[in-house]
Each structure stands twice: as C-alpha cells, then as structure tokens.
Amino acid sequence: MDIFNKMGEELSNMGSEFVKLTKDATDTAKQHATVISENSKISEQYRIIGETLYKVYKDDEEMKEILGEDFVDAFNKIESSKQKIADSKETIAQNKGGTICPDCGNIVIKESSFCNHCGRKMKND
Numbered sequence: 001m002d003i004f005n006k007m008g009e010e011l012s013n014m015g016s017e018f019v020k021l022t023k024d025a026t027d028t029a030k031q032h033a034t035v036i037s038e039n040s041k042i043s044e045q046y047r048i049i050g051e052t053l054y055k056v057y058k059d060d061e062e063m064k065e066i067l068g069e070d071f072v073d074a075f076n077k078i079e080s081s082k083q084k085i086a087d088s089k090e091t092i093a094q095n096k097g098g099t100i101c102p103d104c105g106n107i108v109i110k111e112s113s114f115c116n117h118c119g120r121k122m123k124n125d
C-alpha cells in the first residue's frame with residue numbers, strides 16, 4: 001500500500017470516528033435534556049400532590065396525625081408564610097390609605113362600602 005492510500009484510509013477512519021463521537025455527544029445531550037425535562041415534570045407533580053394534601057387536610061387534625069410530623073411541620077410553615085404575606089399586604093394597604101378585602105385580598109380604599117374587586121361588603125367603623 002502506498003503512502004497516499006494509507007493516509008486516505010487513516011483520514012477516512014478518523015472521519016467516521018469523528019462522526020461517531022459527534023453522534024454520541026448529540027445522543028448524550030438529548031438524554032440529558034430528557035432527564036432534566038422529566039425531573040421537572042416529576043417536581044411539578046410533587047408540587048400538585050403537596051398542594052392538594054395541604055388544601056384537603058390542613059384543618060383535619062385526625063388526618064394530620066396520620067400524615068405525621070413532616071407534613072404538620074410543612075403545613076405550619078405554609079401557614080406562617082401566609083400570615084407574613086397577609087401582614088405585609090395589610091402594611092402596604094395602610095401605607096396607601098386602604099385596607100385589605102378579607103375575601104379577595106385586594107387593597108380597598110378605607111371609606112369604601114364594598115370591595116371594588118369582588119363586591120364584598122366592607123365594614124366601616
């Protein structure tokens with residue numbers, strides 16, 4: 001085999017090796033994307049399960065006993081955050097000269113008889 005044929009064969013081998021490496025890298029990237037995408041879907045389903053459990057059982061003491069300490073702890077943390085949000089919203093409302101509608105949570109002008117967002121009757125002192 002002369003030198004040019006040998007070089008040609010080696011270049012051809014390098015070329016197919018490069019194609020294989022590129023294909024492998026592309027396949028790996030696709031698999032990584034699948035892992036990330038499916039993990040994201042699982043996380044969203046966990047969030048839905050958690051939110052559903054919270055909504056259904058947050059006031060059910062018997063069920064909270066069954067669910068256990070971790071759930072009760074998580075429920076309490078959610079309640080604590082909700083209270084902080086409500087307090088901050090109330091402060092914002094007061095700074096704007098308003099109050100918070102207990103039904104829809106929007107800011108309502110203090111003198112209003114009704115919430116201009118949901119129509120709830122507001123008590124005026």
Ligand SMILES: [Zn+2]
Pocket residue numbers: 101102103104105106115116117118119120
């Ligand atoms: Zn309202």
